[in-house]
Amino acid sequence: MIAESGHYALVLALGLALIQSTVPLLGARWRDAALMNVARSTALAQLLFVAASFVALVTLHVTSDFSVVNVYENSHSLKPLIYKITGVWGNHEGSMLLWVSILALFGGLVAAFGNNLPLSLRAHVLAVQAWIASAFYLFILITSNPFLRIANPPIEGRDLNPVLQDIGLAVHPPMLYLGYVGFSISFSFAVAALLEGRIDAAWARWVRPWTLMAWIFLTLGIAMGSYWAYYELGWGGWWFWDPVENASLMPWLAGTALLHSALVMEKRNALKVWTILLSILTFSLSLLGTFLVRSGVLTSVHAFATDPTRGVFILLILCVFIGGSLTLYAWRASALKQGGLFAPISREGALVLNNLFLTTACATVFIGTLYPLALEVLTGEKISVGAPFFNLTFAPLFVPLLIAVPFGPLLAWKRGDLLGAAQRLMAAGIAAFAAIAVAWAWTYGGATLAPIAIGLAVFVIAGALCDLAERVGLFRIPLSISLRRARGLPRATWGTMFAHAGLGVALIGIVCETTWNSEYIGAMKPDDVASVAGYQLRLDGMTPRQGPNYREMVAQFTVSLDGRRISVMTPSKRNFTTRGASTTEAALLTRGASQLYISLGDTAADGAIAVRIYHKPLVLLIWWGPVLMAFGGLLSLSDRRLRVGAPKPAQAARALQAAE
């Protein structure tokens, strides 16, 4: 009954989405409040039903009901409970259900907390949201239905792959989806604005919190995915520029640009048409990411061709939504009132520069990701576009962007003073040059680019701090007043500071890890000592151990620095006896922000074991940076000016009085 109720709930959600996508539009057309309000109640009901459907699927997985094909194919009664649950979205059908549940969640949030939106805008936004939802409900029900049944259920499920039983792998897809799907709201807002034919500064204020929320999730999702790859795959890499990663990076770049351009629009009523376009592009890239990962086109162009229903359906969704929204854009954008122009040297100018570089960088990633696919389809020639391509294109575009980052917040709106900003950034510049000098002297004769990159990163961080110091008047006025001012600063200002500094922090990590990474690869016997980056690692011996459903060979390494014993590391190689599969468990030792990393290879005939040891200086900064950025985003989100709920008129009045 659970399975069938879940199935029926999903069907009902489709029905509600269909109503939600039409009735409110009629209401907006004839200005009928009741009809427009249907959007709200149906969005909430739709969320309720799709959530019920998702919970039903989770329950089926937990109780190992193998009469459901999806459970039979992707679960096993012996999986630990946590992996039974996470296995729900570890497969195609379940992950699409999660996708659409999150879509409904965002729709529900707009319905519940969108009190500050004008009635007709809210109706339009929710209707557009329901179009997307309807398309995906149909996709799920017709081509990827997770509730199909088997009349004679088998006794045992088919999947107990130990490699996939990993908590990192389990948590980061929902995060990524929250990001991907979150951008659907800005898409819906953009299409709603085009439909209404009206757009102004207020629109930007309404759309920003939603964009920011999606951006925070996407940032964290990408960072978690990268860390998972780092510790689980056993070779110490954290970013491979492979299509799956690029698919998440592209919406992030476009979304970051969108955040900044929406800011210009809110403050200056400019860049309106561009912001609308960015909203559409950002979500289009999210859809494209879903398509790339889900259609199988990455595994093989042929796989896509031999099982066409799914791929063609997603391709169709892609064409309708991207093509349709862009056509609507081309048709209606000229009708929108043009915004004001502004001087190139100004806060707006700096943000335009930011947008220019971010979107161009995004375009290079797009080309690098899709060019091989296009070439294969057109000429049949197979190429791989790897890290070298992106290092040559993406990196040079990011350098001017990073140089510009500290200047932006220091320039005034409308007409900025570049010289003044430069003077105020003097301290940051000095810090940057000092950092270059120190890094260069330390690694004398080594890489020349790396110290400069470090200097750039320091410039970004120090620039963010300079901006803050400037705003609170640090060292110009008494400290106590500065502190009071710091408390009084809008949270969004603090958020900007943290997000920009996070960028610099991540850059330091990336540069240090790629330039000064040292590794040792060799066969070791017990009592052999390997030295890596000043550490001595002695292989004490190998002991077999019995786990819950595997046997493992644990190697014990004693780590010492200058003869002083620091710690013990125990990488292992697991053998899942009953399945005949084996996995490698790397051992990590964190020293400050740096890490030692050991993973094991095969055992040779003479008892020596292949060992890979890395020392990764400051590697953790790569992930602390994004966390800092997300924290900054969260601070901005909590700023009362952006708060999603209604800024009650009474409150505004109070604020006015207080200010006077």
Next chain:
Amino acid sequence: MTRKQRRLTLIGGALMVLGIAAALVLNALRDSIVFFSTPSMVAEKHIGPGRRFRLGGLVETGSLKRGDNLAVTFTVADGSAALPVAYKGILPDLFREGQGVVAEGSLDASGVFRADTVLAKHDETYMPKDVADALKKQGHWKDDYGTKPTAQAAPAPTQGAVR
């Protein structure tokens, strides 16, 4: 500045950045693209030593030899041709004889493929995409042999691609 001048500055700046980006992309596409070959394609095209490419095929059974200090040699074959490969380092967990493999590197003067990266297949049903396609082209992968479609519905990425 007049309105028109401002507008022109903006457009000019945008065009400049786009131009630079286009130049970078074209330059990178010329230099840093890695082509994919199978042993028979290597024989046909006479790829010279030193040129980087990806070699895909099946590890020939019985050809894996381990040398000193993690050096390994094996042969990659695609049915009609075979190519010896030398690699130094730890092979991936799923590297097996008789299974699909993709190696990246270049040929040396003696015609041995010096690999610096080796990717193995990820699970029982997965074959690196390039290998599967190449085998299909050569007719070693015959769809009409069985009723089961050869394609895998769910993408199963290589080690490097798992997220």
Next chain:
Amino acid sequence: MTLWFVFALMTVAAIFAVLWPLSRGRPAGTDGSEAVVYRDQLAEIDRDMAAGIISAAEAGAAKVEISRRLLAASDQEQHEVPVQSNLKLRRMAATLGLVGLPVVAAGFYLALGSPQLGDFPLAARSRAADANQPLTNLVAQVEAHLEKNPTDGRGWSVLAPVLSRLGRYDDAVRAYRNAITYAGDNADRRADLGEALIGTAGGVVTAEAKAEFERAIAQDADDAKANYFLGLAAEQDGRKADAAAIWQKMLATGPGDAPWRPLVQAALVRVGGVSAPALPDGAVAAAKDMSEADRNTMIRGMVDRLATRLKQNGDDVEGWLRLVRAYLVMGERDKAMSAVADARQAVASNAERLRQLNDGLKNLGLDG
């Protein structure tokens, strides 16, 4: 019945969500408007100026700009068509909810769902387990238990012979190995392991199997199974005299009523270990004939078992090749060709197995 009741309840809830807003004249919630946002922005500038974040001049300019927007917004709001209520449209929407929703839901669900199927959670089904279950399900349960408790040696030693009988030799080998690891090493288990290994090799006593029998002998020199198969190994290697010696020793030292005596005696006759000179030529010829028949029976039994096993699990390319070879040796070309077809069918989904198969067939002189 409950199911349909639940469905009806859900449908009513969904319809209610559509009808509820339609039934209410004026929405209770206050709506936002652009003017609110601009007023908010003005307040914000005042706050920033008070905090000294922006200068008075900047603030003044910004306020002028925002005020202009505020004026335009309120102007527009006045020009807007006021919210009205359109009874006809509402009726239409209500009908859509009342009729369209159930129709869409029922249409999709009846096409896709399986309302006749109840739930089958695993817990409920394991309780219902009884003797009528097919053997394979019982085996699956024991295997499931062992997956959770891989150190249960007794479990492994119970499971192993069953697997062997089912023809799942590969799994049997693993089970016997685990039984030896966790339930202790003894001659019987080593000999059984060796036998399972012979099963995986389609009847050939491989070096691996031989090593197991030797280990069994090392623990118990009189282990009948190990001795017999060591003899068979010697015979397969062509050392008939050694085979005869081993079997003669078995007959001499073993108990008189041992069940294996006829088997060993037959084997002995086959290798000619019975004192040949004492018999007339005819008898030797008879023995040879008999041994030929015997051997054929034995081979046929093994081939049949191999064929059964491959029918269940077709992934084993080596097995298929062995089967084809066996049919060819026995002169049954038709069966060989049909086995080739079966094999291709079985491994078609895996290119590299298919390649191995084709290579092997080429070696056998059969071209794809």
